[in-house]
Amino acid sequence: MREPEGLYELTPAASDVPHGLPLVAGLTGFADAGGAVQQLAEYFADAASPVPVAVFDPDELLDYRARRPIIEFDEDHLASFTEASLVLSLCRDEIGRPFLLLSGFEPDFQWNRFAAAVLGLIERFGVSSTTWVQAIPMPVPHTRPMQVTVGGTRQALIDSMSAWRPTTRAPSNVLHLVEFRLAELGHEVAEFVLLVPHYLADTELPAAMAKGLEVVSAATGLLFAIDPVRDRSRDFFARVDEQVGANTELAGLVRTLEERHDAYMAGNPVRSPLTDVEGEVPSADELAAELEKFLALRRAHDDEA
Known part of the structure; x- marks a missing residue:
């Protein structure tokens, strides 16, 4: 070498x-x-x-x-x-x-x-x-x-x-x-x-x-200086939450992720925070498709700014 x-x-x-x-x-x-x-x-x-x-x-x-x-x-x-x-x-x-x-x-x-x-x-x-x-x-x-x-x-x-x-x-x-x-x-x-x-x-x-x-x-x-970054993060997630709240199916998928996350963090014997007890991963495609509208709006807003 x-x-x-x-x-x-x-x-x-x-x-x-x-x-x-x-x-x-x-x-x-x-x-x-x-x-x-x-x-x-x-x-x-x-x-x-x-x-x-x-x-x-x-x-x-x-x-x-x-x-x-x-x-x-x-x-x-x-x-x-x-x-x-x-x-x-x-x-x-x-x-x-x-x-x-x-x-x-x-x-x-x-x-x-x-x-x-x-x-x-x-x-x-x-x-x-x-x-x-x-x-x-x-x-x-x-x-x-x-x-x-x-x-x-x-x-x-x-x-x-x-x-x-x-x-x-x-x-x-x-x-x-x-x-x-x-x-x-x-x-x-x-x-x-x-x-x-x-x-x-x-x-x-x-x-x-x-x-x-x-x-x-x-x-x-x-x-x-982390606080200004945290402020931007809260604003970003507030806009995501608006999209989630307006879509029943999307809200259900997020709740599923929350339940699996919380069960894992509480010590529930789940194999990992990624899968349910049957080893199935939540539908990323469905979740991503629903959020694509939000992301497109966000990109358009950034272009206008």
Whole structure:
């Protein structure tokens, strides 16, 4: 394997990184239900004053034909060409405490070399803990607090926050490989999987962003401005509730999700929060079809704003 350091370039700011900071990570490109990771990246870009420390080379890691760069065409010329980025940055929370943030696209190529590069940077900066976030769609109701599955080596977080603990096989994220390597080294690492209502998975869901900030704060002690995000989430769900309340069949489906969620959370011996005792999953197609009207109205409203 070629030297992992060849995948990135350090910036002058690398010499200013304090030793022993927590690392927060989230990469886009796979299973980002509710746009959670993308929203977190945008939040940190706006609110955390990111300063690039290490910039990864997209020509080494990205499949451009699968995820093509975005252009802006203005009548008769190209006004912009936006390339994908993958960057380790030095950031600060609401009260100025520093942390490291790894954000951008998930690599398509050279996973082992990339993981080795990340581990090298973690060692270089003496990272104290690594926390990463992803989000997946689940048949859970929007009317209940969003739950998480917690993995990694931080047992206290797992015991206190992990609502669903499956034994399963699933496609991986490159950060799973990083987590696996860190666990082998005895490093403190926590993975948070946000369980997003499946019928809202294709929306930009404020509740997913709020939950992401909450779990990062719980794992790192960093402070973020979550209240404005929660306000947007309440407004969003109020509009969803209007649609649900106006449709008897849809309301019945949501009640079914609520009953199964509540039974599971109360300790009822249901196999998982996803299925009933017969192993049947509620009809996502019916629920999604009914909510499509709401989502179309919401997109139209956003376009007008």
